[in-house]
Every structure is written in structure tokens, then in C-alpha cells.
Amino acid sequence: MALSIRDRETDEAVRRLARLKQKGLTETIREAVENELKRVQGGTPLVKRIEALHRELEKYPRTGMKADKAFFDSLNDE
Template structure:
């Protein structure tokens, strides 16, 4: 499970950030990667992120059944 950094600039950058944040090298790398993952994930448009869910929903067959308004009104406290 080890990583080996063979680039002097990368090694120096991680060490500078670790020192600045007073964190271990492992914590620094984990934090940086998690932040970049979240940033990159957010860069994907919502419509594209929801596309798989929409396709899955469309794959369900139509039942023809009608929603029971009284049941849902009761659930939400609107009797």
C-alpha cells in the first residue's frame, strides 16, 4: 500500500504543504487528494451525474397504477 514519489518537485511540494499545515506526509497527501476529488467531482454537471440514475429509472416498466393522494397526504400530515 505504499507510494513512492520519484519526482523531486513533487516530493518538495508535499513536504512544504505538510510543514505549512503541520501534518504528516500521509495526511497531507490524503487531504490533498480528497480535496481534489471533491473539486473534480463537483465540476461534472449535475445533469451528467444524474444520467445513470435517470436511465435506471426509465428502465422500470410502467405499471399504470395511480398514486393514492390520500395516503401521501396522510404521510405528510395533510389530512
């Protein structure tokens, strides 16, 4: 099977990535496509990730302290 890339910018991007990874063009394209497929198909949606972070943060007790200018100045010994 053949894949013909007629777009100069795409061709250059693939070649740059292949050089950086020190791999052939076919392997570079395959890895890039497989990684993108995993990201699109198997990834957790952003909303779900944010909800999980929110649940994790809710486990910590509220101190009532405010992160105002004085707080940040104290971190820098000002």
C-alpha cells in the same frame, strides 16, 4: 500499501505543504487528493456558476447611469 514519489519537485511540494499545515506526509497527501476529487467531481461547472450570477444581477433594476470617468472620479473626491 506504499506510494513512492520519484519526482523531486513533487516530493518537495508535499513536504512544504505538510510543514505549513503541521501534518504528516500521509495525511497531507490524503487531504490534498480528497480536496481535488471533491473539486473535480462535485463542483459546479463554471458556466453554471456564471449563469447563476447573471440571474442574480438581473434582479437589480437598471438605473440608466453610466460608470464613466466622472463617476469614478466622484468616488475619489476628484
